[in-house]
Amino acid sequence: MTETISHHHALIYTMVTISAADRTMTDSELLTIGDLVQTLPVFRDFESEALVETAENCGDMLQGDDGLDAVLDLIANSLPRKLYDTAYALAVEVAAADLHVEQEELRFLQLLRDKLDLDKLTVAAIEHSARVRHRVA
Known part of the structure; x- marks a missing residue:
């Protein structure tokens, strides 16, 4: 049987993993994760007190073999297909939070879009939207 978690946890795992991809979880990234969990409708029925434990569980899993x-x-196994682009958008948002995207974060984004089989136009739109939102004068 394939292990699954709730869609909330899967989205949080996505954000934690992109933040940890470069081995440095910045304050900006952590604040962004917290803000997204507090404000987005997809997390409306998520108990935000569980965020830290969920993030720690993800970190433990990342430390394991493979x-x-x-x-x-x-x-991929836990999210309904309709939330695949949401997961990618959240990952991009966290990666952009500190206004600098590292190579390791770009590599994770590539792995994520391949695993979720996202089409190029969707990926381009999500990435362009993040660039516009995080642009400085």
Whole structure:
């Protein structure tokens, strides 16, 4: 049987993994994760007190054998297809939070879009939208 978690947890695992991809979880990224969980409708029925425990569980999983592959599989197996682009958008949002995207974060985004089989136009639209929102004068 394939292990699954709730869609809330899968989306949080996505955000935690992109934040941890470069081995540095910045304050901006952590604040963004908290803000997204507090404000987005997809998390409306999520108990926000469980955020830290969920993030720690993801971190533990990432430390295990084939941790990144296991997390990607768990995300893909747990999310309904209609939330695949939401997961990618959240990952992009967290990656952009500190206004600098590292190579490791770009690599995770590539792995995520491949695992979720997202089409190029959807990916381009999500990435363009994040660039516009995070642009500085």
